[in-house]
Amino acid sequence: MERTIRSLFAIETDIDIGDIEAILGGSLFGALQANVILHLGDLEALKLLGATVGRPTLLAGAGLLFVYGVVLAFPFLAFVSGSINAFVTRVIMLSRNSSLLQKVLVPLLNVSALGVTLFALGQIYGLLVGVVFFGVLVQLWLLFIGGPSALPALGLVSLFAWMTYGGMMGLVYGLAMER
């Protein structure tokens, strides 16, 4: 089982121009999804993002979400290279104990091993970004500059948006790497 799953992964640790292209595309796509979710359910979060540059408007917030999305994509590369092996091992250990998990996991990994794995890792990263970056750091910055702050900003919709951002970024990055 372990050999079967591991054989699906071709993980390279060197970062080249292909990685950068893929992560840029993935981060923009993820930010697009997050933007749609925030426009549907949490306009205040977008205004808070815009307030980080002194413009608490939806337009500025939506634009800055793309900018922050791209900037936050590069730590994701480091996060992936540092945690993907441990994550794969963890998934293998879990699937050993559950035949149901095996039945679900193996067909998914056969479709796109990196895509599925990085989608899951991306969601974890997105949750971290939502809590640490948006929930705390952005709010502290807003307090510092005297803007409208909501410390800690941990709304469910905004966390879901950041998780979607991370998940989509990971999925696109994984698919592009396999291409």
Next chain:
Amino acid sequence: MSGNNTTASGTQFAAIDFSIDKQAVIVGAVLGVLINMSAMLVPVLNYVGGGVIAGFVAAYMVGGPRGWLHGVIAGTFAGIAGGTVVMFTGALIGLYTEPPTLLQELFGIISPVFNGAGVLEPLYIGLGVAAFILVDSLIGSAIGGLLRTLVDVLFRR
């Protein structure tokens, strides 16, 4: 890609490769449609436009003059899809009887021109939207093809 082969009798130019990378066209067209649809909810996307994205992505995935061709094809598909969606949704919910600013800038430009065209108004608006997306894709694919060529020259051996 086009290329040349040096032989004893001189230089032979190989035929230009016009093969189509279906994946690039599909990814570009789908993204273009997605951006167009999302732009109704996320106004900042109107500054870029689905056609530009469709052309850029398809052209960048292939690169060079062949990439430009892919961008235009992707833009054509995105335009047909976008125009059709606008035509049907607009007709179904009765938008063409409302002020043209309801669907933001995209309609603001086109709708007054076709006001009074009767039952054919949705068709004209659909074609107008498709044409706008196609023109956008020309710009996007030119930028995408050039950028990919530049990246290849600078970073890929």
